[in-house]
Amino acid sequence: MSAKKTLFDKVWDSHVVHQIENGPDVLFIDRHMVHEVTSPVAFLGLKNRGIRVMHPEKTFATADHNTPTINQHLPVADPLSANQLKMLEENANEYGISYWGLGHEKNGIVHVVGPEYGITVPGATIVCGDSHTSTHGAFGAIAFGIGTSEVEMVLATQCIMQPKPKRMRINITGELQFGVTPKDVALFIISQLTTSGATGYFVEYAGDVFKNMTMEGRMTVCNLSIEMGARGGMIAPDETTFHYIKGREFTPKGAAWDKAMDYWQTLYTDPDAIFDKELTFDGSLIEPMITYGTNPGMGMSIKNDIPTSDMVQGGASTYKKSLQYMKFDEGDSMIGKPIDFVFLGSCTNGRIEDFRAFASIVKGRKKADNVTAWLVPGSHKVESAIKEEGILDILTEAGFELREPGCSACLAMNDDKVPPGKLAVSTSNRNFEGRQGPGSRTLLASPLVAAAAAVTGKVTDPRELMKVEMA
Amino acid sequence: MAYDKFTTLTSTAVPLPIENVDTDQIIPARFLKATERKGFGDNLFRDWRYNQDNTPKTDFVLNDSKYSGKILVGGKNFGSGSSREHAAWAVYDYGFRCVISSFFADIFRGNCLNIGVLPVQVSAAFLQKIFAAIEADPNTELEVSLPEQTVTILATGDSESFDINDYKKGNMTNGFDDIDYLLNIKGDIQEFAKTRPF
Numbered sequence: 058m059s060a061k062k063t064l065f066d067k068v069w070d071s072h073v074v075h076q077i078e079n080g081p082d083v084l085f086i087d088r089h090m091v092h093e094v095t096s097p098v099a100f101l102g103l104k105n106r107g108i109r110v111m112h113p114e115k116t117f118a119t120a121d122h123n124t125p126t127i128n129q130h131l132p133v134a135d136p137l138s139a140n141q142l143k144m145l146e147e148n149a150n151e152y153g154i155s156y157w158g159l160g161h162e163k164n165g166i167v168h169v170v171g172p173e174y175g176i177t178v179p180g181a182t183i184v185c186g187d188s189h190t191s192t193h194g195a196f197g198a199i200a201f202g203i204g205t206s207e208v209e210m211v212l213a214t215q216c217i218m219q220p221k222p223k224r225m226r227i228n229i230t231g232e233l234q235f236g237v238t239p240k241d242v243a244l245f246i247i248s249q250l251t252t253s254g255a256t257g258y259f260v261e262y263a264g265d266v267f268k269n270m271t272m273e274g275r276m277t278v279c280n281l282s283i284e285m286g287a288r289g290g291m292i293a294p295d296e297t298t299f300h301y302i303k304g305r306e307f308t309p310k311g312a313a314w315d316k317a318m319d320y321w322q323t324l325y326t327d328p329d330a331i332f333d334k335e336l337t338f339d340g341s342l343i344e345p346m347i348t349y350g351t352n353p354g355m356g357m358s359i360k361n362d363i364p365t366s367d368m369v370q371g372g373a374s375t376y377k378k379s380l381q382y383m384k385f386d387e388g389d390s391m392i393g394k395p396i397d398f399v400f401l402g403s404c405t406n407g408r409i410e411d412f413r414a415f416a417s418i419v420k421g422r423k424k425a426d427n428v429t430a431w432l433v434p435g436s437h438k439v440e441s442a443i444k445e446e447g448i449l450d451i452l453t454e455a456g457f458e459l460r461e462p463g464c465s466a467c468l469a470m471n472d473d474k475v476p477p478g479k480l481a482v483s484t485s486n487r488n489f490e491g492r493q494g495p496g497s498r499t500l501l502a503s504p505l506v507a508a509a510a511a512v513t514g515k516v517t518d519p520r521e522l523m524k525v526e527m528a
Numbered sequence: 529m530a531y532d533k534f535t536t537l538t539s540t541a542v543p544l545p546i547e548n549v550d551t552d553q554i555i556p557a558r559f560l561k562a563t564e565r566k567g568f569g570d571n572l573f574r575d576w577r578y579n580q581d582n583t584p585k586t587d588f589v590l591n592d593s594k595y596s597g598k599i600l601v602g603g604k605n606f607g608s609g610s611s612r613e614h615a616a617w618a619v620y621d622y623g624f625r626c627v628i629s630s631f632f633a634d635i636f637r638g639n640c641l642n643i644g645v646l647p648v649q650v651s652a653a654f655l656q657k658i659f660a661a662i663e664a665d666p667n668t669e670l671e672v673s674l675p676e677q678t679v680t681i682l683a684t685g686d687s688e689s690f691d692i693n694d695y696k697k698g699n700m701t702n703g704f705d706d707i708d709y710l711l712n713i714k715g716d717i718q719e720f721a722k723t724r725p726f
Contacts, residue, residue, distance in 0.1 A: 074713070074716060074717055074720045075713060075716065077695050078694070079693050079694035079695060080693050080694060080695025080696065081693070081695060081696075083710065083713070083717075085717070085720055085721065085724065087724060087726065094560050094561075094612075095560075095611070095612065095613070097562075097563035097564070098563070098564065098565045098613075101563070101564065101565075102707075106707070108711070111714075111717075111718075112721065122557075122560075123561065135561075137561035137562075138561060140561075140563060141561055141563060144563050178726060181726065186611055186613075187610075187611055188609065188610050188611040188635060190611075202610075202611035202635055203611060203635070204611055204612075204613035204616070204635060204638060204639035204642060205613040205614075205639075206613060206639065206642035206643060206705070206706070207638075207642065207706075209707060210706055210707050210710060213707050213710065213711065214707065214710040214711060214714065214717055215717060215721060216710055216717055217706075218695075218706045218709070218710070219638075220693065222634075252548055252605065252608055253548070253604070253605040253608060253631060253633070256605070256631070256632075256633060256634055257634065283609075286605070286608065286633060286634065288634055288635075309726060313726075316725065317725060317726060320725060352548050352550065352608070371547055371548075371604070372547050372603065372604075374545075374546075375546055375547040375548065375603065378546065468552075468557040469557060469558070470557045470558060470560065470561070477580065487550075487552065487609060487610075489550045489552040489553065489609060490552070490553060490575065491552060491553075491556055491575050492552050492557075495556070495558075495575055495580060496575075496580065
């Protein structure tokens, strides 16, 4: 009888081409996504070696990190950005790779378009030169970010070399409270584990909270796995997964679908399989979350006060340096802090469900005068849905504008930069110093918290606004 | 592409006793627009190193002439965040060949190994000894021996061993890279590819 296996083991082991003694596994990669920022040097490496892409049909290219989010029909003004975009297009053409560039109907953030078009499927290995590749784990895939040397490896050989990570399972039981979203669940987990608590592990998320979560929500949670140091996170595929992927452009059809389903339905952790670490939390205790520091582990319930340095793990000097950057004091309340910017978007929260949540709060209200808001859909497909569902009308009525798809202010490689000293409530994934522009200060939160901040001009518990609506 | 061989490195070190140094500090995103791997060292720790008017911040360690060397010593959880290999390139391009910390983020560690920068993980206690030794004397030399898998504070003789898998050790020692290895088993990979269902 074969040993009990975790979901992670099943998928990983079925992709090992070679095992090197006292070394990494040679892992076969089913799907490879590339974007303009981390790929040029990899393609240059191929040229220097004089070799071709081994499986161009398994690599997909989209432009997202560096693209403007207004006037995408015009030439890109920044010459360095324009050059990177041109390089990606040239490389894709030269090597026969599908390319969804600026202006293409399928363009969008790599981790939004992959699932949208069915490139992401259960049981696959998926890599990209971007740490938030962990997003695709929502489908029961092993998905993780890689460096540019590894991008070159995948282009050249469709394999990478990785030591097998340890296994961790995080169970969230019970039911989420009203006003608590998948983003809050993820920020809660990271606040408990710290930003390095899952380093060296691959995480499986399990329990009722994830069983009852939509695919969009699962993507948000898996997306943030890297923020606690995990290489990736995954959720066993179920009817929610199969319903989401069925009929999408690149998913198997007909007999191939039936065959794939037979396999996908074996993708779960066997009862009694062993994890190197297992944690369980009560989902009903999670509240809307917000970060107050300069890494995603520095988060708490929006109602709490900022912890004092004697309460936190790790070095007090690093903690104080972080609060000094944020211009916050130990013991401060977050509620009521005036904010300057709101960013709704990114591979974490740039999907249709996130726009629905944002619209549910701003409907019938007005954007606060002191707030600049950037609402950036994750893809053209999301943008179309926003229009078709009437969400754009709600946003417009409330004084918001919709921008065009891209990574935008999540990492501020384009012009969407939060100015020095300004405070932003952001649905993105990192609150590092200067992440959203030099000197910018970021509060990570859910689309509901972002919407509440956008209409009140300050940090506000979204449940206050949702109660009014319910009355 | 072969890179520098690494055997034993004896050098003074630059201390950065801050935890959770993330890749956005190592190389901010706005400097990721290059299409070749060069010049990233100029922007290593850009926003900690320079004011917004591009004048040097005198209190940052890279601007303090007391400290120099080919070894960077960082606090716990060094290199967290993004997968950008540019962070490792910036460390290399500035002139570092080794980074010592009590804990590394996974992707950054892998990126360093893939370009010939040796990440050395030591205990928290030994890391404090290194910081203390450099603080006492900025000319303190460290010896990092890859064959022996040890790091030694030469002035005191304090030493600790570190882990690295045999395969990567061989690559670092000989300047080999993974793609050469993979190309040599191309036939096996192609056979394996035929068995994949999608």
